[in-house]
Amino acid sequence: MxxxxxxxxxxxxxxxxxIRFGLEPRRPYTVRATSEHFVLCTRPRDFATQGEFVYTVIDWQNGIRGPVNVVAQSVDVSTDEQCRDLLHDLEAGRWEISHRNRVPLDILDRDQS
Known part of the structure; x- marks a missing residue:
């Protein structure tokens, strides 16, 4: 899409x-890292072993969310440091949200920790 x-x-x-999104209302994500223009959120991968995550990046400037544009979205977001590094690369323009897999930003609600 x-x-x-x-x-x-x-x-x-x-x-x-x-945070919950409209396309996945029953699968809440956890905010892992934030920057000026982006937020990286993860949730456990369905039927996965410990430490395997699905992620999405919120892009406030463009009103979209999705994975970054790497083959098979194979980005390791296991640690908070890796999440912060990914956002740093997005802010620096080294990565961008995937054009094929992005969706409009669809925040339903959030629960603060």
Whole structure:
């Protein structure tokens, strides 16, 4: 899906907050890292062993979310440091949200930690 969004006013999110998205309302994500323009969220991969995560990156400027544009979205987000590094690369323009796998930003609600 090559979705487009519109700039979205960032909502305050901190590491540890839980967030639900409209396309996945029963699978809450946990905020792992934040930067000026992006938020990285993870949830455990379905039927996975300990430490395997699905991730999505919120892009406030473009009003979208999704994985980054690497083959098979194979980015390791196991640690908070890896999550922060990924956001740093996004801020620096080395990565971007996947054009094929992005969706419009669809935040339902959040629970603060």
């Amino acid at each position: 090559n979705a487009t969004g519109s700039p979205t006013t960032p909502i305050p999110l901190d590491a540890g907050d839980r």
